[in-house]
Amino acid sequence: MFSLDTLDLARLQFASTLLFHIIFLALSIGLSTYLAFLRCMAAWKGDAVYMALYHYWLPHFTANYGAGVVSGVVMAFELGLNWQGFTRAAGGINGVLLSYEVVTAFFLEATFFGLMIFGEGKIGTRMHCFSAIMVAVGAYLSSFWILASNSWMQTPAGYGRDGSTFIPVDWFQVIFSPSSIYRLVHMSLAAMIATAFVVAAIAAWHLLKDRTDPVSRKMLSMALWMLTFVVPLQIVAGDLHGLNTLENQPVKVAAMEAYWEHKPERGGMPMVVAAWPDSDSESNRFVLEIPRLSSLYLTHSLTEKIQPLTDWPEAERPNVPLVFWSFRLMVYTGFTMLGIVAVSLYLRHRRSLFDARWFLRAMTLTLPVGLIAIEAGWITTEAGRQPWIIYGEMTTQEAVTPYGTWQLISSLAVLWTIYTLVSGAGTYLFFKLTRRSPRAMLAKDDNGAS
Amino acid sequence: MDTLATVLYILIALALSIYFLLDGYTLGVGLNMPFLGHKQVREHAIHSVIPFWDANQTWLVFAVSALYGAFPALYSTILPAFYIEIVVLLMLLFVRGIVFEFYEKFSRPALFQTLLFLTALAAAYLQGAIATQLLMGQGLSDEPGHGDIWQYESALGGAVFILGYAVLGSAWLRMTISQTSTGKQSAYRLTLGIVALLMLVLWIVVCLIEQPLLASRVGERGGIIAGLSAVGFVGAVLVRRLTNNRTASFLWAACSVLLLTSIVYVCIYPDLLIGSPAEEGAIASHASLLFLLVGLAIALPLIVTYTLYSYRSLLKS
Incomplete structure (x- = not known):
């Protein structure tokens, strides 16, 4: 019953590269923003x-950036390696967008990254601040183009077809396809949140050891302020993105909600809190649900319903349990974040943010929550658009390069070996860098200045 | 090929040459690791490329993505043809990048220097072998994974790339690090240069014998090739006049890379790959090419400007 064909293996390879890459990418966006801000404020x-703070986080950033760059390069090639049918038909659109990413973002990031890290003391303060800003600008430009490209594949627009080839007709519509701005905002905010949780967790860990450290205090306070503004904003952005998906990819939303069929006797759609969606019987088992809640957040009414999964033939539905649970995971993580933010505001009000040891301990555990939400979100959106690679136009089955199974398995083995080794070295390095005392950075900078 | 496609062909070819030159010296520094003698020289050598490796590697990403945008059929054929080879190459570059960014943070110089040498060795071989296969007209069938990088002409190509990158790397080190100006190092550079040159000549002869189409193109375009060589020669003389000894060797190596690759492109054009004329469907639509070109026209001058700025400010000691 369990067998993997060429398509499954090619998808597994691409998915594992993406899930690996997106961690570094998110932290690069977040840390580059944070560092540019710190550098300019200083x-x-x-x-x-x-x-x-800048000097404390700089080595984390360089290590993370290196891993992000090299795993990103792998992705650029993997498109052509694994999805021959897609790249041949849509290169005139997708390839052009990727080229824009390279020439507007990659060179900018790479060059100013060199100046930011190695120019300190060699170039003036203004130029150094400018370099830090350019690295961050590069990160956002890169997201803009890659998400424009992904969004075009999710909600294609502005194109025509010449036989099997996709021809751009209106570049504005291609770049700003219906889901692109929603995706860009949702992902950028997610990157900031994920980074802020990593920063806050490490600050909390240091405060547990030394509650008077002014650097760690500032670190925690800044990260929590960031979360206070961005987490609620993200929930609104996520809701808007969901509504946009409902309009453009309704079957994805039906799978996210595990909504199989209308039940006329019930008013509105319940929100399924937990269940096991069973694709064979086209129903949910072990259901725990809240009446009408799903209608409220999807249609902003108490009675309306969305199109159920059974409106689509089975071959055009995504893997419902996967999409359902990855979406639940993202949303539940998001509301946990909101809870944490509320507690932090209360403690701030009580002026005991740095003294409540239980809170600091809890904060250290929140280190990965933002990253978990990002991984879950990408699984939702990518698994949720299956079986399509270009929504409604081309399936992943049509796009996949016809390799033999052994070829894919051996390359997968190579990739996973390297990823495991790099993850191991990276994790070790992360904790090694984290152990340095933030307060000691203060003394070091003083020595450097005198 | 119409004008738009030709301009993109030239830009992609140029990007590839710049990649060979820039990542050539970066990988070349790795290749020179065992031959640098003193521990401190190796340390300086690595630090001389850390600020630049990433931007250098980006030229390859640029060449490949522009190929994807402008000539999607070619991109989606040659990548799968060398599937395992490219996956391994990417992983080597992956480890190389990690080594650079982790280098200062781990105190394991010996291990990291060895990794740098080995990844550069294997990556240079794979690039040379794949390039030779493409020059032989392999990699154009629709059957994925059929490229053969162990044929003797590929192996020769691999050796040429290894030696060529080593020459670039040692010229870079001579330019940027004063400790490499010793007599022993000069003797090493001279030997390396001669071996590389001999290997290059051998490889060219083998390519011309094995790929008759290439030989006939060289015959047809003798005039252009002679012209390019003349420009190269004048450039070499100018370099000698205008710069000091330390810079001259790197600039000569750079000119040689540009000259050689230009000759190869002249022989391939107007095919996309030798023996495969650019058919109607092989080139992206006019709208794609135009939009791509607009972006490049705006971005490339900026890239060149800030790249030069970064070299100027980071190389002054």
């Missing part, structure tokens, strides 16, 4: 704490 206010 120059503007002349406050040593900002510069200490």
Whole structure:
């Protein structure tokens, strides 16, 4: 019953590369923003704490950035390696967007990254701040183009067809396809949140050891303020993105909700809190649900319903349990974040943010929550659009390169071996860098200045 | 090929040459690791490329993505043809990048220097072998994974790339690190240069024998090739006049890379790959090419500007 064909293996390879890459990518977006902000504040206010924070996070960023770049390069090639049918037919659109990403973002990031890391002391303060900003700008530009490309595949627009080839007709519509802005906002906010949780967790860990450390205090406070503004914003952005998906990819939303069929006797759609969606019987087992809640957030009414899964032939539905659970995971993580933010505001109000040891301990555990939500979100959106590679136009089955199974298995073995080794070395390095005392950075900078 | 496609062909070819040159010296520094003598020289050598490796590697990503945008049929044929080889190459570049970014943070210089040498060795071989296969007209069938990188002409190509990158790397080190100006190092560079040159000549002869189409193109376009060589020669003389010894060797190596690759492109054009004329369906639509070109026209001058700025400010000690 369990067998993997060429398509499954090619998807597994691409998915594992993406899930690996997206961690570094999210942290690169977040950390580059954070560092640019710290660098400019340090120059503007002349406050040593900002510069200490900058120097504390810089090595984390360089290590993370390196891993992000190299895993990203793998992705650029994997498209052509694994999805021959797709790249041949849609290169005139997808390839052009990727080229824009390379020339507007990759070179910018790479070059100014060199200046940011190695130019300190060699180039002036202004130029150094500018370099830090350019690295962050590069990260956002890169997201813009790659998400434009992904969005076009999810909600294609502005194209025509010449036989099997996709021809761009209106580039504006191609780049700003119906889901692109929603995806860009949702992902950028997610990257900031994921990074802020990593920063907050590490700050909390240091405060548990030394509650008077001014650098760690600032670190925690800044990260929590960031989360206070961005987490609620993300929930709104996520809701809007969901509504956009409902309009453009209704079957994905039906799978996210595990909504199999209308039950006329019930008013509105319940929100399924937990269940095992069973694709064979086209129903949910072991259901725990809240009446009408799903209608409320999907249609903003108490009675309306969305199209159920059974409106589509079985071959055009995604893997329902996978999409359902990855979506639940993302949403539940999101609301946990909101809870954490609320508690932090209360503690701030009580002026005991740095003293409540139970809270600091809890914060150290939240280190991966943002990253977990990102992984879950990407599984939802990518698995949810199956069987399509270009929604409604081309299936992944039509696109896949016809390799033999052994070829894919051996390359998968190579990839996973390297990823495991790099993850191991990266995790070790992360904790090694994290153990450094933030307060010591302050002293080091003073010595450097004198 | 119409004008738009030709311009993109030239830009992609140029990007590839720049990649060979820039990542050539980066990988070349790795290849020179065992021959640098003192521990401190190796340390300086690695630090001389860390600020640049990433941007250098990006030229390959650019060449490949522009190929994808402008000539999707070719992109989607040659990548799968060398499936395992490319996956392994990517993993080697992956480890190489990690080594650079983790280098200062782990105190394991010996291990990392060895990794740098081995990844550069294997990556240079694979690039040379794949390039030779493409030059032989392999990699054009629709059957994925049929490229053969162990044929003797591929192996020769691999050796040429290894030696060529080593020459670039040692010229770079001579330019950027004063400790490499010793007599012993000069003797090493001279030997390396001569061996590389001999291997290159051998490889060219083998390619011309094995691929008659290439030989006939060289005959047809003798005039252009002679012209390019003349430009190269004038460039070499100018370099000698205008720069000091330390910079000259790197600039000569750079000119040689550009000259050689230009000759190869001249022989391939107007095919996309030798022996495979660019058919109607092989080139992306006019709308795609035009939009791509607009982006490049805006971005490339900026890229060149800030790249030069970064070299200027980071190389002054």
